[in-house]
Structure formats: structure tokens, C-alpha cells
Amino acid sequence: MTSQVLAVKPLPFPVDPAMISLALDQSFNAVLLTDANLGKDGQRIVYANPAFCQMTGYTQQELLGRTPRILQGPATNPDVIGQLRESLRAGTYFHGSTINYRKDGRPYTVEWNISTVRNAESEITHFISVQQDVSDLMAAQKSTQIFASVLNATEDGVVITNSRGIIEFANKGFEKITGYGLIDVLGRRPSMLSSGHHDAAFYEDMWGTLRQGNTFRSVFTNRSKNNALIHCDETITPLCNEAGEVTHYVSIFRDVTSHVLEASKLRDLVRYDSLTGALSRAAGELALQKAYMQSLGGKVPMSIAMADIDHFKQVNDKWGHSRGDTVLKAVSHSLIATLRANDSVIRWGGEEFLLIFSGCGLEQARPLAERCRDGVQRTTTDEVGQVTVSIGVAELQLGETVAQLIERADKALYAAKHAGRNQVQVSSETQAEYSA
Structure with missing residues (x-):
């Protein structure tokens, strides 16, 4: 990986040091500056901006002169810390993520970008770390994974489309019923399953119901990947944002082909x-x-x-x-x-x-x-x-x-x-x- 270096060089235009300090103080991301001491005690913190203090719960006075190790704890990944130290010794750019701990002991997931700061003689004098608390993002990703796992655990077919009807998700149940996998359907429309058994009035009724924000339910006669007819008891529900605008449609359906065929046979016996x-x-x-x-x-x-x-x-x-x-x-x-x-x-x-x-x-x-x-x-x-x-x-x-x-x-x-x-x-x- 190419080393990213911050060198202290004369600039071709005058820069007010106070302006640089003000910019760092007002940065949205957490910024930490340490010395380049790679000895036993490690680097010492020489600057922490307000965003870093807010993220960790420490005041700047509590951080100055201390080592960033005070943020580590039981769940901090030692392999990531080892990679970080190797990058610092090699003077190369480091990007990583692990769990750190706030002053009150609460864990948070941090993502680092650490670069070296060099003087005019290219000697490393400091390390600057730009950090971001990604706990909410990680939690959302975990929730998404759990959500996907739950949907894949059900035998019912589940399809999620955006407001334009483009498929963004299909579960394992969908693949089992239709024969189409997620890769087959991403970016396509559910109409790819159409068998031609429903007339225009059927779809007009469906869209009329959905545009009113209501759930539409019916037995759809679809066509599977192997061209077989499948009868699905299906509900389609519009999902709205806080402004009441439809953002997605969720379709949940169950294969009732055997029941439909049995009912058809019974009707034929009577008919x-x-x-x-x-x-x-x-x-x-x-x-x-x-x-x-x-x-x-x-x-x-x-x-x-x-x-x-x-x-x-x-x-x-x-x-x-x-x-x-x-x-x-x-x-x-x-x-x-x-x-x-x-x-x-x-x-x-x-x-x-x-x-x-x-x-x-x-x-x-x-x-x-x-x-x-x-x-x-x-x-x-x-x-x-x-x-x-x-x-x-x-x-x-x-x-x-x-x-x-x-x-x-x-x-x-x-x-x-x-x-x-x-x-x-x-x-x-x-x-x-x-x-x-």
C-alpha cells in the first residue's frame, strides 16, 4: 500500500496556524495527534479535537500526555492492534477497525485512518489519526444480517422492491418456490413471473389498492423458472417513510398450488x-x-x-x-x-x-x-x-x-x-x- 505522508513543508501561500487549529477543532470526524515515540510506553497524545473528546467521553486535559491504550479493553482486537503497530513502525498508512471503550466503560466500534507526519528532513515526528464511531452502522449491518437470516429461514417467499417496482431482495423461500435465485432477479420486476392468466382489471385493482396505501391480497398464478404454473397466496404491502411516501413494496407469498389443484379437481367433480x-x-x-x-x-x-x-x-x-x-x-x-x-x-x-x-x-x-x-x-x-x-x-x-x-x-x-x-x-x- 502506498504510504500517505503529511510532511511539514513551506507552503506557497501564507496559512494562519490559528485557522488550521480552528478547522481541526470544528471537524466532524474525531482527530487525534500523537508523538512518534515507538518505545515501550508507546505514543503520547499531544492533541485531541472536541469531536474525539465527545466520542470517548474524556476531556482534552485527561487525554494529553496519555497513550491511546487507555481506550482499549477486553473486546479490542489484538490482531488489529498488532497490524497498527507494524504500520507505525514501517511508517505506512493504516486503516482498520476494532472496539474501543469510552471513559464510562461503554464499548464503541471505531474506524481509523492513521497517517505519518514528517518534518522537512522526512523524519517521522507525529502520527495523525482521523477516527469515526461506526457503532450505529455496524449495528444496522448486523440488524440487516439478522433480518435477512430470519427471512431466509421462512419457507414463504419474500420479495422487496423499491417504489418503482425493481427487486432489491428475494429470500431463499422465493428461490425454492419459483426456481429463481437472488442473482437472477436483482434489478428486475416481479412481472417476470407473469403467466398471462390475469387480465388488466386484476392489475388495475392491485395497483389501485397499493396506491391508497393498503395491502393487496390475492392468489396469483405465476410461472416458475422451469415454466411450470405456480399458484401463490400473496400479500403485497407498501412501506412508507415519515412523509407518507412509498419507498418499498414487500410481497410475502406461499405456494398453494397443491391446494388449488385439489380444489379444481373437486370443482370438476361437481361441475x-x-x-x-x-x-x-x-x-x-x-x-x-x-x-x-x-x-x-x-x-x-x-x-x-x-x-x-x-x-x-x-x-x-x-x-x-x-x-x-x-x-x-x-x-x-x-x-x-x-x-x-x-x-x-x-x-x-x-x-x-x-x-x-x-x-x-x-x-x-x-x-x-x-x-x-x-x-x-x-x-x-x-x-x-x-x-x-x-x-x-x-x-x-x-x-x-x-x-x-x-x-x-x-x-x-x-x-x-x-x-x-x-x-x-x-x-x-x-x-x-x-x-x-
């Missing part, structure tokens, strides 16, 4: 008929109500169809219920595969299925129903062979209820049965004729 894969009766009634309200609100057409498997009782009687179940599955799968994505297939009861044709009038619904009938007719099963269905179609009319619409479709179905089966019949009744 879908376990045998056929069509909507259950309860879920179907909700789908009917939704389509009905959309038709009324948007003034768009809505049609439904009732489909019934022909001669199904004979299938059960001749081949047994297991073959009957096979037929039900085959018919349901055919109907689902034939219809559009926004249409619905409901197992209405027994061998009967209700079809919802969203946004369709009769001119569109009838061809769809014919396609369904034809698709089933092309389906064959072991032993039973070809299966057919009869279908009745009806379009929602002005002022009609869902129950009335279903009844008209049911009448059309029975008309198809009576006309020879394996065909589509359309309800020709008007609302006025039906009400009459």
Missing part, C-alpha cells in the same frame, strides 16, 4: 358428470341461466336442444348396465366433439342430454343439431353396434322463461321419437300458442 364428462345437471342449470341472461341483456338469440338416446332401455336390458354406460360415454363424447367451444353439453338425466347453442337462432341451431345426430349415428360400440339419438330444438322467444323453453324443446324431442327416431324436430310453437 362435470363423472360418467360422461358432460356438464352435471347442477352446473348445466347455471350454464342455462348464464346463457339466458346474456341473451336478454345483449338481445342475441339463444337456442337449446334436447337429445335422447334411441332404444336405450333395450340396450340396458339386453347387454347390461355396463354396456349402457359405454353407450352413454360414446354419445356424450360425440356431442362434445361436434359442437362449438362456446356451446354446452349437459347430462340432463338418464340417457337425455341438453345442448345449449349460444348466440344461435333456429336457422343455425337446426344444422348444429343435425351434425350432432349424424355424429352419433356414425358412432359404434362393441356388441351394441350403431347408436342413434332423437333431438328436439327450440329457440328462446320474447317473454319466455327457461322452463318454458325447455318444455318446448322436450315436446319437439318427443315429436322426433314419434316420427320414427334418429331425426331432428324443431318446435314450431310461438310463445302466444304456447301460452294459450
Whole structure:
């Protein structure tokens, strides 16, 4: 290390010694000047500024003529003191830190910068030490380390961003859940985890809540480093300074993927008929109500169809219920595969299925129903062979209820049965004729 030397040399401009003394006396940092005695007793203090006296609790009179060793104690690091003495003997600059003790016995952490003072002949005459009490800084660093250790001990993911949403910290729990380590995410935004499953309204609600200084909580569907979907129960809390300004956001989340998947399976068990894969009766009634309200609100057409498997009782009687179940599955799968994505297939009861044709009038619904009938007719099963269905179609009319619409479709179905089966019949009744 290059030696830093303070040499007493003539200056090219006049300097008032009183001004130098005044500057040292008013220095924020503690300044100590000792002689260059490297003997057994060590250096003696020849000057200590007010900042040094305030830091140590000693008056200048109590310090003058004494050795800086009076500041040392049980926790003073002997290795650091040894390095200090070696630097002084070598006449080189020294920088170090250890624990010293105030007059009242209280310890403090001091950071030194010690340089040599030389005369015109380059002889070391004094050592000047500029010191700073860094106890608060060390305590803050220790608190930060403890804080980080605590956060890393939890299995929950923790992310801290600044007010602009830039990640400044992520714990080990975050890495375990997402697969991303701290180095991967520092300087990036949490949106890097976005899966695309949340719409703009979701994020508008989130930011609206946070800007009001409130905590936002929701289940986020994120995407991990290995591209897997992860469901996280997450709370995001804004942190404010004394002026009420947001400085950071803290996000704490827990991986609830297994719970979400289990709940989804349970919902599917309730939503879908376990045998056929069509909507259950309860879920179907909700789908009917939704389509009905959309038709009324948007003034768009809505049609439904009732489909019934022909001669199904004979299938059960001749081949047994297991073959009957096979037929039900085959018919349901055919109907689902034939219809559009926004249409619905409901197992209405027994061998009967209700079809919802969203946004369709009769001119569109009838061809769809014919396609369904034809698709089933092309389906064959072991032993039973070809299966057919009869279908009745009806379009929602002005002022009609869902129950009335279903009844008209049911009448059309029975008309198809009576006309020879394996065909589509359309309800020709008007609302006025039906009400009459």
C-alpha cells in the first residue's frame, strides 16, 4: 500500500496556524495527534479535537500526555492492534477497525485512518489519526444480517422492491418456490413471473389498492423458472417513510398450488358428470341461466336442444348396465366433439342430454343439431353396434322463461321419437300458442 505522508513543508501561500487549529477543532470526524515515540510506553497524545473528546467521553486535559491504550479493553482486537503497530513502525498508512471503550466503560466500534507526519528532513515526528464511531452502522449491518437470516429461514417467499417496482431482495423461500435465485432477479420486476392468466382489471385493482396505501391480497398464478404454473397466496404491502411516501413494496407469498389443484379437481367433480364428462345437471342449470341472461341483456338469440338416446332401455336390458354406460360415454363424447367451444353439453338425466347453442337462432341451431345426430349415428360400440339419438330444438322467444323453453324443446324431442327416431324436430310453437 502506498504510504500517505503529511510532511511539514513551506507552503506557497501564507496559512494562519490559528485557522488550521480552528478547522481541526470544528471537524466532524474525531482527530487525534500523537508523538512518534515507538518505545515501550508507546505514543503520547499531544492533541485531541472536541469531536474525539465527545466520542470517548474524556476531556482534552485527561487525554494529553496519555497513550491511546487507555481506550482499549477486553473486546479490542489484538490482531488489529498488532497490524497498527507494524504500520507505525514501517511508517505506512493504516486503516482498520476494532472496539474501543469510552471513559464510562461503554464499548464503541471505531474506524481509523492513521497517517505519518514528517518534518522537512522526512523524519517521522507525529502520527495523525482521523477516527469515526461506526457503532450505529455496524449495528444496522448486523440488524440487516439478522433480518435477512430470519427471512431466509421462512419457507414463504419474500420479495422487496423499491417504489418503482425493481427487486432489491428475494429470500431463499422465493428461490425454492419459483426456481429463481437472488442473482437472477436483482434489478428486475416481479412481472417476470407473469403467466398471462390475469387480465388488466386484476392489475388495475392491485395497483389501485397499493396506491391508497393498503395491502393487496390475492392468489396469483405465476410461472416458475422451469415454466411450470405456480399458484401463490400473496400479500403485497407498501412501506412508507415519515412523509407518507412509498419507498418499498414487500410481497410475502406461499405456494398453494397443491391446494388449488385439489380444489379444481373437486370443482370438476361437481361441475362435470363423472360418467360422461358432460356438464352435471347442477352446473348445466347455471350454464342455462348464464346463457339466458346474456341473451336478454345483449338481445342475441339463444337456442337449446334436447337429445335422447334411441332404444336405450333395450340396450340396458339386453347387454347390461355396463354396456349402457359405454353407450352413454360414446354419445356424450360425440356431442362434445361436434359442437362449438362456446356451446354446452349437459347430462340432463338418464340417457337425455341438453345442448345449449349460444348466440344461435333456429336457422343455425337446426344444422348444429343435425351434425350432432349424424355424429352419433356414425358412432359404434362393441356388441351394441350403431347408436342413434332423437333431438328436439327450440329457440328462446320474447317473454319466455327457461322452463318454458325447455318444455318446448322436450315436446319437439318427443315429436322426433314419434316420427320414427334418429331425426331432428324443431318446435314450431310461438310463445302466444304456447301460452294459450
